[in-house]
Amino acid sequence: SGHDYGKLSGRVIDDLLETTRELEGQEEKRDTADFALWKNAAPEHIMRWQSPWGVGYPGWHIECSAMATKYLGAQFDIHGGGMDLLFPHHESEIAQSTICNHTAPVRYWIHNNMITINGRKMGKSYNNVIKLTELFSGDHPILEKAYHPMTVRFFILQTHYRSTLDFSNEALQASEKGLKRLWDAYEKLGNLSMDNSQQSIDTVLDEKIRKLIAEFADFMNDDFSTAKVLANMFEIVPVINSMKDTIIPVSAISKETFELLQTSFKTWLEDIFGLQSVSEADNAKLQGVMQLLIDIRKEAKGRKDFATSDKIRNQLASLGITLKDEKGGEMSWSVE
Structure with missing residues (x-):
């Protein structure tokens, strides 16, 4: 077909063929590099449909291409998934969708890293698998308490998606405090209003706030860095607290910057990051x-x-x- 198979993962197909394990049904292939689009169903198989190729069921990769094309179109912006799905699943999904629809199916691929618990890989053999429902209820021997869904969301947002995410009570409790500090400042900001004093604008502070806000979009455009956006927000928090305590007058920044600050915090915290008050x-x-x-x-x-x-x-x-x-x-x- 001429498709550059291996482009996403950086794999070389000739090297893959030399190191691959023996799989069933290889003799039925025209090419050993091919993967199954449709599989014959054994009599006892629960998934079975009539097709021009006999009774069977779709291969794993084609299922995703079919669903994505039906609901999102021939091409869409972002496709996520664990890094363990990069090859062969997503590589094969690209190949078949590109050949079928004559266009690359996805503009941006986002592969998140693995989860660890207290520094160890999460797995049944370690008896450290924690379900989300257990995080929310606290009903797991590893957990010291229950954690609100917003705390868990905030904890995840504080780590870059391509970094390992290590769950621990200490980290979750730190996120709990961090979210409270940030949300308290956000609520204070919503209750502030521009006063009518004639005090001159602090241009250094005004420019600093505008720069920090402008970087929100820059960081997200640079590989979805939610952690850097939150870091900038935390840099603004002391300014908001000082305004609430009248240490810094609201009029120290321009009316336009103040309104930008209010709307930006709402847009990013609520609309983009999907955070809500847990108070x-x-x-x-x-x-x-x-x-x-x-x-x-x-x-x-x-x-x-x-x-x-x-x-x-x-x-x-x-x-x-x-x-x-x-x-x-x-x-x-x-x-x-």
Whole structure:
């Protein structure tokens, strides 16, 4: 056919033929390098369909080409998969789709690396296979606790897809704290507004933020580097926190940069990375209860009943809920 078989994986077909193991049905092939598009089905085989070539079923590689062409068209942008599928599966998928549709089926191939658990390859023989449902429930002897789906997603996003992904309690708990820090800043950013002060713009800070945001797309275009995008976001977090605490005025950056910052964080965190809040603060009933306690505490402080005011704050703290007195007599709260 003239197709450059081996282009994706870098394999040389002559070398492959010399080192390949003996497989069944080789004598039925016209060429030893061929792979099966259709296989004869034995009488007991559960997959069996009539075809011009007899009763049988499709080969593994052609199944994927058929599904991809039907649902995504003759060519689509991104095809993912584990690096163990690169050869022969994806190499064969390219060959048959290209010859059938007269165009390369995929513009970009993304092959993720393997998963390890506490530094060891995940496998049944090591008794360290962890299902996603077990990660979410904590129901596995290796796990110290349950981990929210967003924590797991964030943990994966912090590692480049071609790097080994090592699951451990320490790493997951670090991601849990990192996600909370980033999401807290994102929520603070959403509550900020541009003030009307005439303070001059800090051009160095303004340009720094615009540069960090512009690099989001650059990093994703450079081999899907989600980890670098998040690193830039974390570099912006102290600025947002300082604005919330009025250490840095919002007007230190231009109105355009501030709006760009708000929209970029939403677009990348929610729309592109698919992250959501994991805080109990999302629970509407909890919000109602917290607002009631805050109102009672404000009334107690107004009566100079500091014993009651401190009791509310301290007992909430023992439950992992922090009350913070803000400027102007307002109060905010967060779940630790």
